[in-house]
Amino acid sequence: MNLVLPTHAVRVASNVAWRSVALRGWGRLGSAPCQAARPERLREVADALLAEGGRNLIAHGGGRSYGDAGLNGGGAAVLTARLNRMLAFDAETGVLVAEPGVTFADIIAAFLPRGWLPPTPPGTAFATLGGAVANDVHGKNQHAAGCLGHHLEWLDLTLADGTTRRLSPTGDAEAFQATIGGIGLTGIITAVALRLLRVPSNAMVVRRRRIAGLEEYLEAFRTARDASWSVGWIDALAGGATLGRGVLETAEHATESVAIPAAGTRRMPFDAPGFLLNPLSIRAFNAAYWRRVPAGGDEQVMHANRFLFPLDGIGAWNRLYGWRGFHQFQCVLPEAEAPRGLRLLLEAVGQAGAASFLAVLKWMGRPGVGMLSFAQPGFTLALDIPARPASRALLLRLERITRDHGGRIYLAKDSALSPQGMAEMYPRLADFQRVRARLDPQGRLSSDMSRRLGLG
Amino acid sequence: MAAPTETWLVLGGGSTIGRAFAQRAAAAGAAVLVAGRDVAELERSAADLRLRHGVPASAMLFDALDLASHRGFARACAALAQGQLNLLLAFGSMPSQAECDAEPGVARRMVETNVTGAASVLTALAPVLRVQGGGVVVALGSVAGERGRPRNHLYGATKAALAVFLQGYAARHARHGVRVLNILAGPVDTALTWPLPKLPFMASPDDFAAGAWRLARQRSGQAHLPGIWAPVMAAIRAVPDRVFNRLDL
Ligand SMILES: Cc1cc2nc3c(=O)[nH]c(=O)nc-3n(C[C@H](O)[C@H](O)[C@H](O)COP(=O)(O)OP(=O)(O)OC[C@H]3O[C@@H](n4cnc5c(N)ncnc54)[C@H](O)[C@@H]3O)c2cc1C
Numbered sequence: 001m002n003l004v005l006p007t008h009a010v011r012v013a014s015n016v017a018w019r020s021v022a023l024r025g026w027g028r029l030g031s032a033p034c035q036a037a038r039p040e041r042l043r044e045v046a047d048a049l050l051a052e053g054g055r056n057l058i059a060h061g062g063g064r065s066y067g068d069a070g071l072n073g074g075g076a077a078v079l080t081a082r083l084n085r086m087l088a089f090d091a092e093t094g095v096l097v098a099e100p101g102v103t104f105a106d107i108i109a110a111f112l113p114r115g116w117l118p119p120t121p122p123g124t125a126f127a128t129l130g131g132a133v134a135n136d137v138h139g140k141n142q143h144a145a146g147c148l149g150h151h152l153e154w155l156d157l158t159l160a161d162g163t164t165r166r167l168s169p170t171g172d173a174e175a176f177q178a179t180i181g182g183i184g185l186t187g188i189i190t191a192v193a194l195r196l197l198r199v200p201s202n203a204m205v206v207r208r209r210r211i212a213g214l215e216e217y218l219e220a221f222r223t224a225r226d227a228s229w230s231v232g233w234i235d236a237l238a239g240g241a242t243l244g245r246g247v248l249e250t251a252e253h254a255t256e257s258v259a260i261p262a263a264g265t266r267r268m269p270f271d272a273p274g275f276l277l278n279p280l281s282i283r284a285f286n287a288a289y290w291r292r293v294p295a296g297g298d299e300q301v302m303h304a305n306r307f308l309f310p311l312d313g314i315g316a317w318n319r320l321y322g323w324r325g326f327h328q329f330q331c332v333l334p335e336a337e338a339p340r341g342l343r344l345l346l347e348a349v350g351q352a353g354a355a356s357f358l359a360v361l362k363w364m365g366r367p368g369v370g371m372l373s374f375a376q377p378g379f380t381l382a383l384d385i386p387a388r389p390a391s392r393a394l395l396l397r398l399e400r401i402t403r404d405h406g407g408r409i410y411l412a413k414d415s416a417l418s419p420q421g422m423a424e425m426y427p428r429l430a431d432f433q434r435v436r437a438r439l440d441p442q443g444r445l446s447s448d449m450s451r452r453l454g455l456g
Numbered sequence: 457m458a459a460p461t462e463t464w465l466v467l468g469g470g471s472t473i474g475r476a477f478a479q480r481a482a483a484a485g486a487a488v489l490v491a492g493r494d495v496a497e498l499e500r501s502a503a504d505l506r507l508r509h510g511v512p513a514s515a516m517l518f519d520a521l522d523l524a525s526h527r528g529f530a531r532a533c534a535a536l537a538q539g540q541l542n543l544l545l546a547f548g549s550m551p552s553q554a555e556c557d558a559e560p561g562v563a564r565r566m567v568e569t570n571v572t573g574a575a576s577v578l579t580a581l582a583p584v585l586r587v588q589g590g591g592v593v594v595a596l597g598s599v600a601g602e603r604g605r606p607r608n609h610l611y612g613a614t615k616a617a618l619a620v621f622l623q624g625y626a627a628r629h630a631r632h633g634v635r636v637l638n639i640l641a642g643p644v645d646t647a648l649t650w651p652l653p654k655l656p657f658m659a660s661p662d663d664f665a666a667g668a669w670r671l672a673r674q675r676s677g678q679a680h681l682p683g684i685w686a687p688v689m690a691a692i693r694a695v696p697d698r699v700f701n702r703l704d705l
């Protein structure tokens with residue numbers, strides 16, 4: 001049921017002001033008009049959930065999910081980015097208690113100088129903790145460190161009825177596991193207790209080497225299994241003998257710190273015009289990226305931010321793909337299936353001529369603790385697919401290949417997965433739906449994504 | 457970290473702008489006192505300031521409408537301040553003109569908060585500033601106080617009254633080293649403006665706070681923020697009444 005609210009705003013419950021906004025995912029595929037509240041005080045979260053007519057609602061954090069996980073067209077959204085206070089830190093255990101709107105960038109700014117890093121930083125520092133829990137995010141250390149959920153002491157979750165519960169591995173473990181990776185569908189996370197990672201400096205020693213093709217890539221990742229951090233960039237447009245060509249980066253923490261890089265970022269001031277995005281220009285860009293690395297590899301000491309968040313230096317880079325926006329596709333395939341499956345995925349993208357800038361390949365070690373956690377042991381591939389009339393068909397093909405190889409698609413990135421695919425890829429879906437029905441019996445938490453995936 | 461040389465008392469410490477300004481002050485190494493009515497919330501903000509910036513920060517109960525409490529409150533602030541005590545006046549209420557018209561009680565509360573309450577607490581704090589040999593007082597005025605518009609002229613009137621009060625306050629305490637800055641603020645994207653239709657030249661709280669922090673170091677008297685509002689308001693003030701009255705602003 002839709003909210004009945006006038007165009008601008010009214011005050012509903014005690015302190016909650018709503019206004020109409022159009023929210024978009026990071027892929028800018030379309031905009032979802034909804035009524036939004038933007039609490040700045042803890043109690044306003046419960047007020048928003050209790051608001052009269054606030055039937056159908058989802059939390060929205062930093063808006064860094066590519067698809068529709070944080071969107072709720074025609075319904076309501078609770079923007080949690082302004083609940084962004086750090087509440088407590090224990091220097092013995094490294095446990096930080098913070099509100100959900102605190103970002104990885106906030107944590108790094110405050111704690112990296114003191115020798116602490118968020119345990120599993122995703123590829124952007126602008127993700128919020130609430131959003132990161134809800135997708136159980138992973139970093140370039142997934143093979144060793146697992147996902148965010150492995151590093152949580154507890155969570156405070158405000159339920160649809162306005163009550164708040166503290167969830168942990170020992171306190172309603174089921175609800176804890178449903179909320180980690182639960183794409184916002186169990187309630188609104190209002191506090192997170194997270195164990196930070198002790199690091200010796202703010203810097204990393206990053207080794208880069210060229211990889212000629214897919215087989216060599218998978219082998220290189222296995223050889224690099226002891227590296228603390230590793231990530232591979234793939235030229236998704238290289239085909240034939242060079243299919244899977246790329247650059248593997250591995251990193252260790254440096255013993256000495258480096259100067260903090262200047263804060264200034266470049267920004268995409270407008271949507272890139274379509275002609276910049278033809279396969280030729282992207283092919284040239286990707287090839288240049290590959291060649292920039294010397295044949296014998298290289299080694300550089302850099303600030304952790306530069307290694308962890310290479311794209312954050314260019315503000316609004318998502319406008320690079322033009323006004324039509326883009327899909328991102330990320331899947332993980334079990335190790336045994338990876339050589340064949342990855343080849344088929346890359347070939348499909350190549351045949352479709354879908355112009356993806358650098359794609360990312362990564363090795364995963366530990367499955368996530370959430371019922372809908374994405375991570376499972378194997379290889380994960382992520383690539384951009386500019387929105388074109390033909391891109392739906394391509395995404396369908398990629399889903400098929402993923403299913404055929406026992407793989408799974410990442411909801412944080414997704415905009416196209418089918419309900420059948422979802423059910424097949426996420427075997428604990430039924431458990432998740434059961435816990436959700438207990439926590440939110442009236443089904444008030446719902447999003448464009450949950451409806452698309454047939455989860456209600 | 458070295459002991460702070462200044463303490464910023466943020467009156468209305470739970471306001472969006474007050475919170476953003478407190479971050480700036482703490483990042484620069486100042487101690488912060490966040491004062492307002494919702495102490496549980498303010499405690500959370502104070503914890504955040506301590507954790508992020510390693511500065512002393514505490515929450516204080518303050519109600520602009522409780523005039524009788526202001527002297528005691530001023531004494532408590534003086535006792536807690538480390539180094540020079542400076543003030544940011546960041547509380548205010550802004551019900552719509554329609555609410556004010558319909559409910560005289562709402563209108564009265566706004567005037568009592570924005571004018572009476574502001575004047576009272578600043579008066580109570582003046583001796584503290586004089587005794588310490590000076591201090592900086594920054595107030596959040598508004599462009600709404602420069603020309604009355606149909607949509608919010610009572611709110612504008614409170615900000616105009618505050619401006620005149622601050623002029624006299626500055627003149628009265630200047631020779632004791634007190635420096636006063638009234639920031640004539642344009643729209644800022646805060647909890648106050650969230651329910652309103654989109655406003656022109658809307659500033660983000662962080663950008664606004666950065667600007668306010670810069671102005672607080674340099675300027676006294678009045679200053680527009682964002683700066684674009686200086687020429688815009690000059691133009692709006694120059695529009696003749698017969699034209700102005702036909703515009704729907
Ligand atoms: C450049 C880039 C690189 C990335 N790299 C990685 C990577 O390496 N690894 C990885 O795992 N991910 C990666 N991501 C994805 C990103 O980490 C996730 O999408 C993350 O969830 C974004 O967090 P957010 O705060 O922006 O949340 P949003 O996108 O706003 O929301 C995401 C989900 O979280 C829910 N949510 C948000 N706040 C709350 C709350 N308070 N309570 C309950 N639910 C909430 C929403 O309902 C939604 O379902 C990347 C994204 C980008 C743009």
Ligand SMILES: NC(=O)c1ccc[n+]([C@@H]2O[C@H](COP(=O)([O-])OP(=O)(O)OC[C@H]3O[C@@H](n4cnc5c(N)ncnc54)[C@H](OP(=O)(O)O)[C@@H]3O)[C@@H](O)[C@H]2O)c1
Pocket residue numbers: 467468469470471472473474492493494518519520521545546547548549550569573596597598599641642643644645646647648649
């Ligand atoms: N936002 C703008 O566009 C804009 C433009 C020009 C000027 N300003 C001025 O900037 C200041 C801050 O506003 P904001 O936009 O940041 O709004 P806000 O977040 O809504 O903050 C208003 C604050 O005023 C406090 N307050 C109200 N009555 C009070 C009382 N009796 N005693 C103590 N505190 C009281 C509230 O405190 P509680 O926490 O106790 O509720 C609240 O924190 C206001 O003076 C406003 O007039 C704002």
